[in-house]
Amino acid sequence: DHAGLRREDVVRGLVSVIVPAFNAERWIAETLTSIRAQTYEPLETIVVDDDSDDATASIATASGATVLRTHGGGPGGARNAGLARARSEFVQFLDADDLLATGKIARQVAVLRASGADVAWEPFHDLVPVASPPNAVFTVGRKLTPELGADLAASLLSARGFVQLGAMLVRRSPRTDTIWFAVGREVVEDIRYTVALAMAGARFVSSESDELGLLYRQHAGVRYSARPIASFARGCAENAIWAQEYWERHGGLTPPRRAALSEAYAFAARQLASIDRESFERAASRGQALGAE
Secondary structure, three states, X not given: OOHHHHXXXXXXXXXXXXEEEOOOOOOHHHHHHHHHOOOOOOEEEEEEEEOOOOOHHHHHHHOOOEEEEEOOOHHHHHHHHHHHHOOEEEEEEOOOOOEEOOOHHHHHHHHHHHHOOOEEXXXXXXXXXXXXXXXXXXXXXXXXXXXXXXXXXXXHHOOOOOOOHHHEEEEOOOOOOOOOOOOOOOOOHHHHHHHHHXXXXXXXXXXOOOOOOEXXXXXXXXXXXXOOHHHHHHHXXXXXXXXXXXXXXXXXXXXXXXXXXXXXXXXXXXXXXXOOHHHHHHHHHHHHHHHHO
């Protein structure tokens, strides 16, 4: 049910932080603490537990978060459930093992209000381990800065333009309300979501500053938003096919779009060559046809 986004009881100024989670008991308490530590208010936290069999839901409930349940829809399905429940003007997505620096949301709300834009985005930092489990200690690592060009959708489809969902803040508007996540574990739903926002005409604005924002945790455990390389590569190829079909109907394959598609097909073909012959041939033939045009 996607009715939630257009309800009349939206609370102006409210930020909904949507946290999709699966077996995240090791990390989620710290993640929720980073939300409660935000300098901005009002906030609501919505944790969507996708069939966890650990203490994820009870930890989230004890923290005061609203807890919803989904059943195998993957991160996209969980985020959609959170969107349908959210009452806010602004939406922050955050994975259950990542952190937000205390001023991140306040900074991006201010930028969106000042600019009138729909999406604030910024670089993010890795959070890297400096001690081994079970007493893992993490510290801030490298800064990753997406490179976004004039053709925003093409940039967001490329590796250089990848923007972490958690490094964004989305304002509800006619341009963003219609965009939902692809559902399932065989999709690369975060990239498709950001590209779809750009295709829908959402205005993006940078909120880059010297302050920290999203801290993206690097760890060897189960990461709900990650997937096996074959699944990821197939998902990248499917995103490219979806984008190509859209662009062929809307403005054609400009050089930036052609470059982004070629990159995606080539990546998928390289990863799938030895593990999924049928998918490899599909991605390779797409890329070759693109180069021959």
